[in-house]
Amino acid sequence: QSVLTQPPSASGAPGQRVTISCSGTSSNIEINAVNWYQQVPGTAPKLLIYKNYQRPSGVPDRFSGSKSGTSASLAISGLQSEDEADYYCAAWDDSLNGQVVFGGGTKLTVL
Amino acid sequence: QITLKESGPTLVKPTQTLTLTCTFSGFSFRTTAVGVGWIRQSPGKALEWLALIYWDDDKRYSPSLKSRLTITKDTSKNQVVLIMTNMDPVETGTYYCVHIKEVFSAFDIWGQGTMVTVSS
Numbered sequence: 001q002s003v004l005t006q007p008p009s010a011s012g013a014p015g016q017r018v019t020i021s022c023s024g025t026s027s028n029i030e031i032n033a034v035n036w037y038q039q040v041p042g043t044a045p046k047l048l049i050y051k052n053y054q055r056p057s058g059v060p061d062r063f064s065g066s067k068s069g070t071s072a073s074l075a076i077s078g079l080q081s082e083d084e085a086d087y088y089c090a091a092w093d094d095s096l097n098g099q100v101v102f103g104g105g106t107k108l109t110v111l
Numbered sequence: 112q113i114t115l116k117e118s119g120p121t122l123v124k125p126t127q128t129l130t131l132t133c134t135f136s137g138f139s140f141r142t143t144a145v146g147v148g149w150i151r152q153s154p155g156k157a158l159e160w161l162a163l164i165y166w167d168d169d170k171r172y173s174p175s176l177k178s179r180l181t182i183t184k185d186t187s188k189n190q191v192v193l194i195m196t197n198m199d200p201v202e203t204g205t206y207y208c209v210h211i212k213e214v215f216s217a218f219d220i221w222g223q224g225t226m227v228t229v230s231s
Contacts, residue, residue: 044224100163
C-alpha cells in the first residue's frame, strides 16, 4: 500500500482535460514539494513536474501541477494519444529520518 | 548530458545477496548537492524508492528495507553500488538508478533500468 493515494485509473478523449489527484499527509505533501513522473509502458519513468508546478525543459505546457494542503493535482489539457501512460506522484516525507514516498500510480487511457 | 546505466545479475536465488552497480556520466560527486538513488518496480506495480547517496556521503534508506540495504559510491569511477541482502521472489522487478541534482529535489534523470529475477 502506497503512502500517497492516487486513483488507479483516469481517462479522457483526445483534446479533453483530465486531472489526477494525489493525497498525502502533514509529513509529506503539506510540507515538501510534489513531483510527478510519467511512465510510458515498457520504458523508464520520466520527470514531468517538479517542485509542485515546475516543468523540466521539453515538457509541453499542456501539463501543469498544483498543490494545496495535503493534496496535489496533475492536469493534462488538450489530451493526446501519446499521453497514454502511468503517472506517479512523489514527495519527500519527513517521518522516519526522511524518505521518498510514491503514489500507487494512475493509468491514463486516451479514449 | 547526464546518463546513468545499471548493471548486475539478471537472476539471483532466494536468500542471496543482490549487488547492483550504477555507472554514470555527465556529472560528478565532486559537485555539491548531487546524489544518486535507486528505485525499483515489480511487474505491474508502483515505483518504490530504495536508497540515495549524496555528494557528501550522506546516505538515506527506505525505512522498511534499511536493515538489508547498503549504498556506496566511488567518486573516481563515477559509480554507485547498491547491495540488498536476503532477496525474496516478490522482489523480482526492474531496478532503476536515478540522478538528483540537489538535496530533497526530484529525480530528474533515470537510467534505463535492469531487470532482476529472484527465483530458485
